[in-house]
Amino acid sequence: MDFNIRKTDDFKLVFVGSDPKNEDERIKSLKEKKYFKAENGECFLDNQTDRPCLYVGLGEDEEKTADSIKTAAMKAGKSLAKIECEKAYIDVLSSGSFDTGKQALAICEGLLNAGYCFNNYKKDKDDFAIKELNFNPACTGQASEKDFIELGHKWQGIKLTRDLVNTPAIDMYPEILADQAMKLAELGVKVTIYGEEEIEEIGMTAFLSVAKGSAKPARLIVLELNPGQGQPLALVGKGLTYDSGGYSLKPSKSMKDMKSDMAGGASVIGTIKALALAGCQKPVVGVVAACENLISGAAYKPGDIVPSLAGLNIEVDNTDAEGRLTLADAVCYAERTFKPKMILDIATLTGACVVALGEHYSGVLGNSKERVDQVKAAAREEDEKIWELPATEDFRKLNESKIADIHNTGGSWGGASAAGLFVGAFIDKCDWVHIDIAGPAYKDKPYLYEPMGGTGHMVKTLYRLAKDF
Ligand code: BES
Ligand code: ZN
Ligand code: ZN
Secondary structure (H helix, E strand, C coil), rough: EEEEECCCCEEEEEECCCCHCCCCCCHHHHHHCCCCCCCCCCCEEEECCCCCCCECCCCCCHCHHHHHHHHHHHHHHHHHCCCCCCCCEEEEEEECCCCHHHHHHHHHHHHHHHHCCCCCCCCCCCCCCCEEEEECHCCCCCCHHHHEEEHHHHHHHHHHHHHHHHHHCCCCHHHHHHHHHHHHHHHCEEEEEEEEHHHHCCCHHHHHHHHHHCCCCCCEEEEEEECCCCCCCEEEEEEEEECCCCCCCCCCCCHHHHHHHHHHHHHHHHHHHHHHHHHCCCEEEEEEEEEEECCCCCCCCCCEEEEECCCCCCCCCCCCCCCHHHHHHHHHHHHHHHHCCEEEEEEECCHHHHHCCCCCEEEEEEECHHHHHHHHHHHHHHHEEECCCCCCHHHHHHHCCCCCCCEEECCCCCCHHHHHHHCCCCCCCCEEEECCCCCCEEEEEEECCEEEECCCCCHHCCCCCCCCC
16 A cells, blocks of 8 residues: 555545534534534545545544544445545544544554455455555644555554464465465565474474474474674564364364464564565564474373473473473574574463453563563554563462473463463573463454454564564
8 A cells, every 4th residue: 555645636535533623514514414423433425525525433532542543444444445445535633632643643554454354265355455545744743654654564564464364274384384484585584494303403392292293294484684783682473373282172162263373473474574674674583483283193192291492391281281382492492593682472372361361462471571661662652452461480380390390281370471481481591571462363253443363463563672672
């Protein structure tokens, strides 16, 4: 999509708030006749005048939030699609304390979301998207064209993440995820893919024990943006292309959406794509340990004790707590290989995190208060919902094993914290932050401005973190 800040005579898209002083005669009359009340998300196509336009309600000026603006804009985008309008001129008639520049960017993000549709498996594809947006310069505040272009780059990362997550596991297994990551080489990213023999040579035994039950071989995906330019930020994503639970089998209902268990890995790949598109000059590394957690004669079993790259032996109480085994080796590999300034792991790690925080919030914890605060601040700037989980000794103790160095299920309570701290046990001395995206990474129905399926949650936060690192 093209973004410009300029006046044009394209089809007009007018966002209307509650302050009557912003209303022209036409809006006043529509409101008087109760054709259009400017409630949030309300759309009214006005084709009775010389210049037809779509009015979109933003709701009460003082009650606007990033969510409410994006949701109204998403609905506007759906209405534009119905009339097959490819180019629009945007005007905003709304007051209130919400920042004008951020409002314009939120409108843009909502419109972009309206155009996202995962229809690779549909015979009749209904994939209309807006091609050009022109903003009235009077309603873009501090936002510059550069900011809109940057939003476009982040959007490309989100779209890739969603597509990777939405593709069913039959077509999205470790080798395919690796092939998709390999495409980033065209953007100047150094991509290295390791096969099972190489992973074994590296010593990532915990990762390989999870992979053993599948006929599809595991892959270690390593992405380097600006290698050799100093100590990088390392992003490590959980890459379970399917999680059946293994011998600790999941009930059918919980298994259905487990193609999404690589959403952390997908968000790392998506973020690095966005950063590469934006020409980011900072060193960033992405690591995804990709495999499937299935059942077979070769699969790992509850009660097994498996070694890890870091040297700790892990007692497997439950084969469904597999993500932390793959991440344990992945963070250790990232720390030893790249000596990063900070490691951030992102994972659909625990159902317990969804129980604690609900479907819309990610959980965050780490070994450095400053770094956790830095991640929270980036998420706040990007309007992504995140909440800190406790990470004290009380929870770390839950991972102590009687017969090995550590075990993989914390106990009945506080599972999100215990799982996060399990991963942290494999960090030597590097600053480390863990984000559990089990709730918001994948939705079984649309929510606010996001469609059902993969959301690309946290791509914008990771992008901002890496860019400002
Ligand atoms: N992939 C799941 C976590 C998950 C649950 C992601 C719901 C998205 C939505 C993870 O591998 C898992 O199964 N964790 C177990 C851990 C337990 C056995 C200690 C869980 O959360 O139940
Ligand atoms: Zn699992
Ligand atoms: Zn899992």
